[in-house]
Amino acid sequence: MPSTVLTHINTLVTNDPSLGTGPLGRLQDAALVIEDDRVVWIGASSRAPATDSHIDAAGRSVIPGFVDSHAHLLFAGDRTAEFHARMSGEPYEAGGIATTVAATRAAPDDELAARLAHFRREMARQGTTTVETKSGYGLTVRDEARALRIAAEQLDEVTFLGAHIVAPEYRDDPAGYVDLVTGPMLDACAPHARWVDVFCERGAFGADQARAVLLAGRARGLRPRVHANQLGPGPGVALAVELGAASADHCTHLTDADVAALADGPTVATLLPGCEFSTRSPYPDARRLLDAGVVVALATDCNPGSSFTSSMPFCLAVAVREMGMTPDEALWSATAGGAAALERADVGRIVPGGRADLALLDAPDPVHLAYRPGVPLVSAVWREGARVD
Ligand SMILES: [Zn+2]
Numbered sequence: 001m002p003s004t005v006l007t008h009i010n011t012l013v014t015n016d017p018s019l020g021t022g023p024l025g026r027l028q029d030a031a032l033v034i035e036d037d038r039v040v041w042i043g044a045s046s047r048a049p050a051t052d053s054h055i056d057a058a059g060r061s062v063i064p065g066f067v068d069s070h071a072h073l074l075f076a077g078d079r080t081a082e083f084h085a086r087m088s089g090e091p092y093e094a095g096g097i098a099t100t101v102a103a104t105r106a107a108p109d110d111e112l113a114a115r116l117a118h119f120r121r122e123m124a125r126q127g128t129t130t131v132e133t134k135s136g137y138g139l140t141v142r143d144e145a146r147a148l149r150i151a152a153e154q155l156d157e158v159t160f161l162g163a164h165i166v167a168p169e170y171r172d173d174p175a176g177y178v179d180l181v182t183g184p185m186l187d188a189c190a191p192h193a194r195w196v197d198v199f200c201e202r203g204a205f206g207a208d209q210a211r212a213v214l215l216a217g218r219a220r221g222l223r224p225r226v227h228a229n230q231l232g233p234g235p236g237v238a239l240a241v242e243l244g245a246a247s248a249d250h251c252t253h254l255t256d257a258d259v260a261a262l263a264d265g266p267t268v269a270t271l272l273p274g275c276e277f278s279t280r281s282p283y284p285d286a287r288r289l290l291d292a293g294v295v296v297a298l299a300t301d302c303n304p305g306s307s308f309t310s311s312m313p314f315c316l317a318v319a320v321r322e323m324g325m326t327p328d329e330a331l332w333s334a335t336a337g338g339a340a341a342l343e344r345a346d347v348g349r350i351v352p353g354g355r356a357d358l359a360l361l362d363a364p365d366p367v368h369l370a371y372r373p374g375v376p377l378v379s380a381v382w383r384e385g386a387r388v389d
Helices: 079-086 094-104 109-125 141-152 174-193 207-219 235-244 256-264 273-279 288-289 312-322 327-341
Strands: 003-013 026-035 036-046 053-056 059-064 066-068 128-135 157-163 195-200 223-226 247-250 268-271 296-300 358-361 380-383 387-389
Touching: 059 174, 059 327, 066 141, 066 312, 066 327, 094 141, 109 128, 109 247, 109 387, 141 256, 157 174, 157 207, 174 207, 195 207, 207 223, 207 235, 223 235, 235 247, 235 256, 256 288, 268 288, 268 327, 273 312, 273 358, 288 296, 288 327, 296 312, 296 327, 312 327
Parallel strands: 003 053, 003 059, 066 128, 128 157, 157 195, 195 223, 223 247, 247 268, 268 296
Antiparallel strands: 003 026, 026 036, 059 358, 358 380, 380 387
16 A cells, blocks of 8 residues: 655645644644545654655645535536527526527437546646535436436436436426425435535425425435525425435525524535525525524536536636635535535545545645635545545
């Protein structure tokens, strides 16, 4: 097992308060040793042990790899024109999903797999070492199941989102579509997925339909997560808390009762600022959630319609500038917060014996992620101990 030591790390963020200062567990002038897929040693740079190879971080910083807990990467087609139109003064319409559905159904398996691999590389180069992705652009039994099968070949975190929108064939029979999703579609998809998700929103699925989808998924061993309260107030967050969902995602329009419910339960609030950025919509109020004691995650929502960014550093910078988060809170939410939203204890932190998922930043402190927005600061990434190119 070859080992590598990184020395002269000006700031090492561990996300373990027992290892360093503050909630991020910061260490200054630190070193760490990677052996096989693990971090096996963390300490002062002056006391670093000898190893097979040595990397001098030369005063740069190291953070846990980003955990992007919400993305939609299984699609084909192109919606540049829709974005162009929207940024030129036309309103966002959820119906745009149907164009992606048609293109995705027509795409061969190897095209979907190649696009997913491309996004995964693109994300890794920006420091993301854990990626979740959802289905939701097939909307037939065959197309949803093949999307999830393709995803499961590349990713651990795969989510069944047959209830993204009502399939075009069922426009006049939404109840029939819910029966399909909770019956034959779920039967075909459950073996390839870990999670079940639903777009609980006016124009998509109401509370009763969403509950039926999540309960059916849960009965098949899938853990629930919910697209909730994105476009307006609604029942999504309350439903997520009621069913013990790992995460309620978006959380842009919340009542005081929603905030209180999130604060009292284990459900993480996952905020997706790329979506508001790309639709010129008001941002979620992260400060309000954090002050109430809610666990907050940040993710990209990377998708071709409402948020076509794969950059966690971008989302982190927007969260600091527009959503009232401190730089430290945003970094925690983009790493440990994402891990919490995926119920993963093995990612989102750097600890001895833990997975070696980490990013070397060309900056003395990770505050630069917000301080220098848009600058490609990620200079090297390790995923499960392997250097990602
Ligand atoms: Zn989404």
